Each structure stands twice: as structure tokens, then as C-alpha cells.
Amino acid sequence: MATSEKIVVFPGSPSPDLARTLDLGGHRWKAATSPEEAAKSEPAGGWMGAIIACDADPEGAWAFARAIRKRDNPVGAVLVLVSGAQLDDLEMRDDLFDDFCLSPFHPRELEARLTHLFSRAHGPMRPEVVEHSGLALNLETYQASFNGRPLDLTYMEYELLKFLAQNPGKVFTREMLLSRVWGYEYYGGARTVDVHVRRLRAKLGEEHANLIQTVRSVGYRFGQSRWGS
Amino acid sequence: MLSQQRDYVLRTVEERGVRLIRLWFTDVLGTLKSFAISPAELENALEDGMSFDGSSIDGYSRIQEADVLASPDPNTFEVLPWVDSKTAEARVFCDIHNLDGSVFDGDPRQVLRRNLDAARAMGFEFLVAPDIEYFYFAKPGPDGVPVPLDQGGFFDLTTTDVSSSLRKETIRTLETMGIPVEYSFHEDAPSQQEIDLRHTDALSMADSVMTFRMIVKEIAAMHGVHATFMPKPLERVQGSGMHLHMSLFEGDANAFFAKDDQYNLSPVAKMFMAGLLRHAAEITAVTNQTVNSYKRLVPGFEAPVHVSWARNNRSGLIRVPIPKRGSPSATRIEYRSPDPACNPYLAFSVILAAGLRGIREGYELPAEADANLFEMDDTMLDKLSITQLPQSLNEALRLMESSPLVQETLGEHIFEWFVRNKRHEWRQYKTQVTPFELDRYLRSL
Numbered sequence: 001m002a003t004s005e006k007i008v009v010f011p012g013s014p015s016p017d018l019a020r021t022l023d024l025g026g027h028r029w030k031a032a033t034s035p036e037e038a039a040k041s042e043p044a045g046g047w048m049g050a051i052i053a054c055d056a057d058p059e060g061a062w063a064f065a066r067a068i069r070k071r072d073n074p075v076g077a078v079l080v081l082v083s084g085a086q087l088d089d090l091e092m093r094d095d096l097f098d099d100f101c102l103s104p105f106h107p108r109e110l111e112a113r114l115t116h117l118f119s120r121a122h123g124p125m126r127p128e129v130v131e132h133s134g135l136a137l138n139l140e141t142y143q144a145s146f147n148g149r150p151l152d153l154t155y156m157e158y159e160l161l162k163f164l165a166q167n168p169g170k171v172f173t174r175e176m177l178l179s180r181v182w183g184y185e186y187y188g189g190a191r192t193v194d195v196h197v198r199r200l201r202a203k204l205g206e207e208h209a210n211l212i213q214t215v216r217s218v219g220y221r222f223g224q225s226r227w228g229s
Numbered sequence: 230m231l232s233q234q235r236d237y238v239l240r241t242v243e244e245r246g247v248r249l250i251r252l253w254f255t256d257v258l259g260t261l262k263s264f265a266i267s268p269a270e271l272e273n274a275l276e277d278g279m280s281f282d283g284s285s286i287d288g289y290s291r292i293q294e295a296d297v298l299a300s301p302d303p304n305t306f307e308v309l310p311w312v313d314s315k316t317a318e319a320r321v322f323c324d325i326h327n328l329d330g331s332v333f334d335g336d337p338r339q340v341l342r343r344n345l346d347a348a349r350a351m352g353f354e355f356l357v358a359p360d361i362e363y364f365y366f367a368k369p370g371p372d373g374v375p376v377p378l379d380q381g382g383f384f385d386l387t388t389t390d391v392s393s394s395l396r397k398e399t400i401r402t403l404e405t406m407g408i409p410v411e412y413s414f415h416e417d418a419p420s421q422q423e424i425d426l427r428h429t430d431a432l433s434m435a436d437s438v439m440t441f442r443m444i445v446k447e448i449a450a451m452h453g454v455h456a457t458f459m460p461k462p463l464e465r466v467q468g469s470g471m472h473l474h475m476s477l478f479e480g481d482a483n484a485f486f487a488k489d490d491q492y493n494l495s496p497v498a499k500m501f502m503a504g505l506l507r508h509a510a511e512i513t514a515v516t517n518q519t520v521n522s523y524k525r526l527v528p529g530f531e532a533p534v535h536v537s538w539a540r541n542n543r544s545g546l547i548r549v550p551i552p553k554r555g556s557p558s559a560t561r562i563e564y565r566s567p568d569p570a571c572n573p574y575l576a577f578s579v580i581l582a583a584g585l586r587g588i589r590e591g592y593e594l595p596a597e598a599d600a601n602l603f604e605m606d607d608t609m610l611d612k613l614s615i616t617q618l619p620q621s622l623n624e625a626l627r628l629m630e631s632s633p634l635v636q637e638t639l640g641e642h643i644f645e646w647f648v649r650n651k652r653h654e655w656r657q658y659k660t661q662v663t664p665f666e667l668d669r670y671l672r673s674l
Contacts, residue, residue, distance in 0.1 A: 036232075039232075051288070067232075068232065070233045071232065071233055071236060072240070073300045090281040140242060141244045141326075142237050142239060142240045143244045143245070150245065152241075152245070152307060152308040152310070152405070153407075154304060154305070154306060154307065154407065155233070155234045155237040155238070155303065155304070155306075156304070157407065158237065174481075189478060189480045189481045190481045191354070191356060191430075191478055191481070191558075192430075193355065195427075195428075195429045195430070195433075195557070198427055199407040199408075199409060201409070202403075202404035202405075202407060202408070202409040202410075203404065203407055205404070224577060
């Protein structure tokens with residue numbers, strides 16, 4: 001895939017430190033206030049990467065990361081800037097960024113990370129198929145199948161199953177799933193997670209419904225079906 | 230978020246080789262309407278909506294102009310499991326808009342959206358789980374008399390029956406379409422089935438009820454059987470209801486639950502019930518919208534007649550089931566009058582609005598009526614100030630017409646059209662000379 005040499009930066013008005021570091025490093029960049037704006041001003045070859053500063057507006061920043069990562073032609077190299085107090089936010093968001101840098105940052109460190117990140121971005125692609133006990137999710141085509149039989153899912157069912165299948169054996173609380181899969185903009189509370197898990201189980205069929213296990217008074221875990229496959 | 234969902238839908242259509250996308254929406258009477266577009270048109274439809282002539286849709290007609298826009302809700306995109314995968318088809322529910330993009334007042338789905346927004350403004354999410362009853366009949370003969378497929382009774386184990394294998398196939402299809410089933414069984418009456426759906430938010434559930442009715446009929450038709458949601462198809466046996474289990478959630482907490490109350494009901498639950506009881510008669514035309522609906526709401530067939538509530542009295546209008554393991558999140562109320570021939574979008578809207586009115590105005594819940602109300606005479610009922618639900622479509626319409634609550638909830642457009650249409654239905658019914666009359670009067674008078 002051809003990429004331009006331009007980086008998209010969030011938020012719309014980056015800190016003077018960040019702007020200066022990028023300029024001094026000779027990077028070509030453009031700030032965007034929203035994913036829509038990023039899409040509008042995107043160069044023909046696509047963005048080379050993104051730098052997302054989370055300190056001022058963390059919710060907006062993660063929503064931005066999610067949007068540019070989950071679209072049809074995802075931005076490949078994403079670096080997030082987080083403050084020390086925000087390190088917990090990184091957990092279970094591995095799919096949304098490639099590297100991070102503590103903010104306030106040292107200009108030399110940021111530059112080193114960018115160089116490393118962009119050299120890797122042109123290297124081998126990330127795995128495109130997640131497989132687990134008969135379940136296969138093709139991240140490129142959004143298609144899911146079970147033992148070779150196509151599994152028709154809605155967008156949110158697909159996103160939830162993908163998240164769980166990428167983290168097998170881990171227990172997630174409903175709140176964790178809600179914030180990591182749905183993002184913050186969703187209204188409806190943790191019941192939404194239960195409803196979607198119920199739908200996924202229904203679609204997986206009776207024999208495989210317990211691929212997604214309920215961990216009482218905690219949440220859910222994705223794992224080996226009791227019936228095997 | 231929306232653009233990712235759109236990409237997902239477009240990609241799925243491509244990957245699954247979907248040939249036809251059915252755009253589903255609902256007329257004011259609750260009939261599922263559909264028109265199909267090709268994959269080539271889908272992107273445009275998701276972006277700008279598809280315009281169509283609404284004048285032939287019941288309740289959509291307007292004086293100025295007939296064209297409206299169907300805007301697909303990408304959340305509801307599902308591949309249809311009963312269609313051969315070589316010619317895969319998908320469906321997506323639509324919201325209806327005017328050509329200028331504003332909300333079209335004749336669209337029941339938008340009416341429910343508006344009422345759910347009102348609940349959200351008060352901090353509540355409305356969850357619904359319906360128990361839907363229906364009958365299987367052999368294809369009606371020339372005399373139109375329905376013939377049941379079996380003579381089974383409640384919970385009968387009729388393994389070899391056509392109807393139980395139909396029900397199983399129906400449930401499999403429902404689950405494949407992401408509509409989880411809680412329980413299912415053979416009901417009291419011959420050929421009567423009940424399928425209970427797992428709770429979800431009210432908008433998804435109204436969509437699910439539409440899909441449910443479609444799937445039940447479709448699967449039955451594939452086997453030469455007729456499935457019907459007619460409220461009272463057979464005279465001497467119970468009719469088909471659609472009991473609704475309901476709760477309000479405030480964030481992750483069930484707003485109906487209170488630990489220290491003798492019924493485990495919170496003040497919110499009690500005010501909601503009080504609102505529902507006080508306005509029950511006004512909203513009945515919407516929850517029970519056919520002439521035939523009122524032949525179900527009679528004493529002796531497990532259908533509610535009196536406006537009352539109780540924990541374990543199935544003659545009441547509202548029942549408060551005792552939740553399994555006393556789980557707070559399972560605390561709910563069951564509203565027992567609606568029938569499966571209603572428009573679920575409008576029925577959920579008026580029920581929610583009545584309950585919210587109770588909360589807003591702080592209505593007081595009357596005492597529990599745990600005696601068998603069918604055994605009480607009118608003086609006794611009067612003393613307990615227990616009233617009755619309307620006895621006919623005519624009476625229900627009269628009560629609805631003078632209800633500012635229903636008018637406000639449905640909006641001017643649907644309210645007026647509904648009353649006009651149903652008045653017409655009643656007038657047509659009234660001109661009938663029935664076999665009952667001929668049998669009773671022809672010889673003796």
C-alpha cells in the first residue's frame with residue numbers, strides 16, 4: 001500500500017511542544033479535530049501515521065484512535081501520548097495503538113519512537129486472522145466463520161467477538177468491555193454487554209454457546225468450548 | 230462510529246455475496262413492509278436514504294406530497310438465514326424521513342425512538358421481554374374455519390408433532406438472527422405455541438417482534454402450515470396474548486428493585502405501575518387494536534379484564550413475578566393485556582409513556598388485588614375501586630380519543646390516522662349480521 005509521508009495529529013490544536021518537535025524533526029503533519037476531518041484532509045496515499053495526544057481530552061482521543069483504526073483503510077502506525085496518570089487507559093487497547101510515549105515527553109525520545117514506528121509500519125503486516133477453537137475472524141474482510149460455516153454478525157457483535165477472541169482466557173468486567181469495545185459514546189450501560197453476549201451465544205449455537213463463559217459476579221471470559229470443536 | 234458500521238455492512242454484502250438487500254419498515258397498523266435494493270444501491274441508501282412513494286402505506290399518506298425516505302439503520306443489518314446461501318439476501322430496518330431529512334411523523338419506529346429519548350432524559354433505559362403466543366392451523370379451507378394441527382395441551386410433550394418441530398425450527402432461525410429465546414412450549418389450546426424472548430432494549434425488541442412474526446409465518450408456510458397472531462381465533466379456548474415483562478434501568482442498576490420493600494419494588498416501580506394502571510384503559514386501543522382483540526379480554530380464559538395488580542394472581546392486569554434467586558436485575562413487572570397483533574413500536578411507546586407519567590406525577594399505587602377478581606360481583610369491585618378494561622374496540626377508541634397522553638405519545642399524525650382507520654373498522658364490523666344472531670333470533674323472533 002502506498003503511503004504518503006504525512007502524519008495526522010490529534011487534537012486540532014496540538015501543544016506547542018509537540019508542534020515544535022514535529023517541525024524540528026522535519027515531519028510533514030496536519031492536525032485534525034475529528035476523524036471526519038482527518039478523512040477529509042487525508043492525502044491521496046493515506047496517512048503515514050497518527051500521533052494522538054490523550055492529555056487534554058482522553059475520551060475524544062480514544063474515540064479518534066478507534067475511528068482511524070477501525071475504518072476500512074486503517075491508519076497503520078499510531079503513537080499515543082499519555083500522562084503518567086493515564087497509563088491504565090492503555091490496558092486492553094492494544095488494538096488501537098502501536099506505541100506510546102509518556103507526556104510531557106522528551107523531544108529526543110519522541111523522535112526516536114517515531115523513527116522506529118514508521119520503519120516498522122512498512123514492514124510485515126499484523127496477523128489478519130484470529131483463530132480459536134473452530135472460530136475464525138478475518139480482520140481484513142470482517143468475516144467470521146465457525147468450523148468453516150459463515151457466521152453472520154452485526155457490527156457490534158463482530159467487534160465484541162473479535163475483542164474477546166483476541167484475548168482468550170482473560171476475564172473482563174462488563175464495564176471494561178463497554179469502554180473497550182463500544183467506546184465511551186455509548187449509552188445503555190452494562191446491560192448492553194449482556195444482551196450482545198446473549199446474541200452471540202445464540203448465533204454460535206447451543207453446543208458452542210459456552211465459548212463465551214459467564215464468570216459469576218465478574219463478567220465474561222472467552223475460552224475453550226466445553227464440547228470441544 | 231456510523232461510518233465504521235457502514236463499512237462493515239458494505240464489506241459483508243461483498244464478502245457474503247448478498248444479492249438483494251430488503252429494506253424493512255412498519256406501517257401504522259404494525260404490518261411489516263419491505264422493498265428490495267441491489268448491492269450497488271446500498272452505499273447510496275446508507276448515505277442518503279432511498280426515496281419511495283409512501284401513499285400506498287397504511288398511515289403514511291399525507292396531503293402535500295407522498296415521497297418519503299427510508300434510511301437504513303446499519304445496526305440492524307442481518308443476513309436472512311432461510312434464504313439459499315447462493316442467492317443470499319439480507320435485511321435492514323429503516324427509519325423514515327421526509328425528503329428534507331426531518332423525522333417523518335407517520336413512522337412508528339421514530340415514535341418509539343422519541344419516547345425512548347424522553348425516558349433517557351429522565352435517566353432511564355426501557356427493557357422489554359415479550360411472551361408471544363400464536364396458533365398453527367392447517368391452511369384454512371373454503372369455509373374459512375381454522376383447523377388446529379393437534380389437540381395438545383399445556384406443556385404436552387408432543388415430540389412427533391408437526392407443530393413442535395415447526396417451533397424448533399423457528400427457534401433455531403430466531404437464534405441465528407440474534408433473537409435469543411428464553412423458553413418455549415405448547416400452550417393450553419390446541420396448536421397454540423408460546424415463545425418467550427430474552428429481554429433487550431425496547432427499540433431492538435420492537436424490531437425483534439416484527440422479525441419474529443415474519444419468521445414464524447415464513448417457516449410455517451414453508452411446511453404448508455398457516456401461523457396466526459390473531460388474538461382469538463377459536464371460540465372455546467384461550468386466545469393469544471403478548472405479555473410484556475418490563476423494567477427500567479438507571480445505568481447498571483435496576484430502577485425497579487428495592488431491597489427493603491416487602492415486594493422488592495422501588496418507588497419508581499410503584500409509580501410506573503400506578504401510571505400504567507391509571508392510563509391502561511386509554512392505551513388499550515393501541516395494545517389491542519382489532520375488533521377480535523376484545524374477544525380475548527373476557528373472563529375465564531386467563532386474559533386480564535380488571536385494572537389491578539398482584540404478585541401471583543394471573544387474573545390481574547399487572548403481575549409482579551418473583552425473580553429467580555431474588556436477583557435485583559431480574560426484578561420486573563408483567564403487563565398482560567397486549568396481544569401479538571399490535572404494532573410493537575406504538576404499544577411499547579404508550580405503555581412507557583403511561584408509566585413515565587406515573588413517575589413524573591408521583592402517582593400512588595393502589596393496593597394489591599390478590600383475590601380472584603372473576604369471583605367478585607360489581608359492588609365488591611366498586612368498593613375496591615377496581616375498574617375494567619374497555620370491552621370493545623369502540624369503547625377503547627372512545628377512551629383513546631379523549632386521552633391527551635396517547636395523542637402526545639403517538640403524535641398528531643398517527644393519532645388521527647389511527648382513530649380514523651379504527652373507527653372505520655368498527656363501523657364495518659357493526660354492519661355484520663353474525664351466525665350468533667341468525668342462530669338465536671331467526672326462528673324465535
